[in-house]
Amino acid sequence: MAGDEPKAPTVGEVSLEGLMERYVDGDAAAFDALYVRVSSKLFGYLVRLTRERERAEDLLQITFAKVHRARSSYLRGAPVLPWMLAIARRSFYDERRAKSVRAEDLSQDGTLPEPRPEDTGLPTEIAEALERALDQMPEAYREAIQLTKITGLTVAEAAEVLGATPTAVKLRVHRGYEVLRTELDRFKR
Amino acid sequence: MTQRDSLPDIQWGEPPAPAEEVSRRIRRECTEDLKKARGMSATQRGLLSVLLSASVVGILTYLSRYTGRSDAAIRAALFGAVGWGMIHAAVLFVGLVRPPGKRGSRFVRMAFAITIPIAFVAYLALAASSSLPLGRFLDEGVGHTVACGVHALLFGALVAGGMMFLWRGTDPLTPGLSGAIAGLLGGLAGAVGIGVSCPSGETWHLWIAHGSAVLLFVGLGFWAGRRWLAP
Numbered sequence: 001m002a003g004d005e006p007k008a009p010t011v012g013e014v015s016l017e018g019l020m021e022r023y024v025d026g027d028a029a030a031f032d033a034l035y036v037r038v039s040s041k042l043f044g045y046l047v048r049l050t051r052e053r054e055r056a057e058d059l060l061q062i063t064f065a066k067v068h069r070a071r072s073s074y075l076r077g078a079p080v081l082p083w084m085l086a087i088a089r090r091s092f093y094d095e096r097r098a099k100s101v102r103a104e105d106l107s108q109d110g111t112l113p114e115p116r117p118e119d120t121g122l123p124t125e126i127a128e129a130l131e132r133a134l135d136q137m138p139e140a141y142r143e144a145i146q147l148t149k150i151t152g153l154t155v156a157e158a159a160e161v162l163g164a165t166p167t168a169v170k171l172r173v174h175r176g177y178e179v180l181r182t183e184l185d186r187f188k189r
Numbered sequence: 190m191t192q193r194d195s196l197p198d199i200q201w202g203e204p205p206a207p208a209e210e211v212s213r214r215i216r217r218e219c220t221e222d223l224k225k226a227r228g229m230s231a232t233q234r235g236l237l238s239v240l241l242s243a244s245v246v247g248i249l250t251y252l253s254r255y256t257g258r259s260d261a262a263i264r265a266a267l268f269g270a271v272g273w274g275m276i277h278a279a280v281l282f283v284g285l286v287r288p289p290g291k292r293g294s295r296f297v298r299m300a301f302a303i304t305i306p307i308a309f310v311a312y313l314a315l316a317a318s319s320s321l322p323l324g325r326f327l328d329e330g331v332g333h334t335v336a337c338g339v340h341a342l343l344f345g346a347l348v349a350g351g352m353m354f355l356w357r358g359t360d361p362l363t364p365g366l367s368g369a370i371a372g373l374l375g376g377l378a379g380a381v382g383i384g385v386s387c388p389s390g391e392t393w394h395l396w397i398a399h400g401s402a403v404l405l406f407v408g409l410g411f412w413a414g415r416r417w418l419a420p
Contacts, residue, residue: 024227028220035216044204057211061218068219070420072228073358078288086361087420150204160290160362 016080024071035064038081041151042088048146049092051135059095063088082157085147089161126184133183134176141176144169234355235286241351242277242378245344246270249382258388266385269316273381276305277374284370285352289360302369302407309377310400318390326393333389337398341383345402349375353413358420368414369407376406 014022014030016037022030042063046056066087074083134142140162147158148169155173159166206212229237250270253263284298292298321330352371360367380399387399 023223024225026223026225028223031220031223032216035212035219039212039215040204040206043207047205053205057207060207061211061215064215064219066420070358070361072226073420074228075231075288075359077291079290082290083361090361090419157290159295163363165295 017077020071020074020080021076024074034080038084041081042084045085045146045151046088046092048134048142049089055095059088059091062091062095066091079157081151082153082161085151085153086161129183130180133180137176137179141172141179144172145176145180148173229355231286231288231359234359235281237355238281238285238352238374239278241355242348242374243274245348245378246274246382246385249344249386253386256386256388258386262388262390263385269312270381270385273309273312273377277377277381280305280370281374284374285356285367289362289367292363295363295366298363298366298370302366302373302411305373305377306400306403306407309380309403310396313384313395313400314392316384316390317392317395320392323393326391330389330391330394334394334398337383337387337389337394338402341379341399341402342405343379344382345376345379345406347375348378349406349410351375353410353417357417360414360418361420364417364419365411365415367418369411371414371418372406372408372410373403375410376403379406 014033016034019030019034019037023034039060043056043060046059046063047053050056050059063084067084070087134145143162144158147153147161148155153161155166155169159169162169164172250263250267253266258266280301284292284301349372352375353368356367356371380402383402384395384399387394389395389398
């Protein structure tokens with residue numbers, strides 16, 4: 001019966017990999033859907049790396065420009081989010097190398113810029129304390145927590161993005177969480 | 190008494206969104222005049238990689254007819270070439286053909302890039318038919334070794350460069366490692382091909398002229414991969 005035929009999935013139902021395939025095939029709607037689903041994850045990651053919203057926006061544009069140019073070399077089945085995060089990360093480090101700017105850049109007024117705390121569902125003061133602790137911990141721990149706990153990658157995917165072993169990523173997350181735990185305990189006292 | 194761990198309960202919440210204007214610009218840039226941009230699939234790239242390596246070995250096997258090697262020596266070298274061809278195919282499949290993120294683990298691919306060149310050098314020692322003292326080799330065998338080494342480098346560079354071209358921009362995750370694998374495959378194809386056509390079976394010659402090309406291309410591939418294999 002014609003009415004029982006399975007319908008083609010809409011862009012909202014398709015996996016990121018499926019959307020990337022459609023985008024590579026020239027489907028602009030698939031790019032829009034892909035953008036909606038990955039842009040804030042990429043942007044959040046870049047804000048944490050740069051600690052500067054404007055730079056993060058520039059890097060987001062660079063990242064998508066690279067994705068656009070490299071779409072013909074996307075290999076079918078490759079997980080899209082780690083693929084894009086790795087491009088974003090490389091863009092950040094390339095830019096930092098080019099400008100010889102350290103990650104701990106001071107803003108023009110000489111203070112350490114801090115990204116706006118995300119909504120953690122915790123009381124504001126605790127959330128802000130955790131955000132501060134996250135910003136002040138070593139970059140390796142922060143990135144590991146950002147990718148696994150905030151962006152939602154698996155440990156194996158985060159390890160691919162960071163160029164580390166899964167064990168090293170687990171260790172970094174664990175140590176980063178120790179820092180957060182200490183901060184939380186200090187706050188509760 | 191166990192202490193309740195509060196941290197796993199943190200809901201980190203939604204990440205911030207980029208400004209609307211930025212999103213508009215990105216969307217415009219990525220969708221204006223958007224056309225199908227389907228490149229080669231991983232299987233097609235893999236098959237072309239095999240074809241490239243096989244062509245180089247085939248050409249050098251053909252040229253071996255003019256080097257004065259005996260048929261028996263060429264046959265023995267071809268048996269070795271078939272064995273290394275199988276290793277070549279396995280490394281290609283695990284190291285490059287599977288999409289990034291689903292490839293063999295970093296550890297496995299790194300082990301390939303380190304152990305296979307060492308195994309190849311060990312194989313050359315076993316395959317050698319004679320061994321000169323180093324002093325005598327330096328007196329007598331350097332000229333041919335240099336010529337042979339240059340050929341191994343040229344043919345290795347041809348395959349490794351071709352691999353870099355075929356796999357360019359495909360791996361943002363581990364481009365250095367993928368480059369090392371591409372270099373390994375190129376160096377191996379060049380060295381195995383030269384091994385079929387080269388009339389010398391002397392250990393020092395085999396190590397320096399044939400084996401060093403493989404080691405060199407692994408290093409060069411790692412360097413080049415970081416530049417060319419990442420988008």
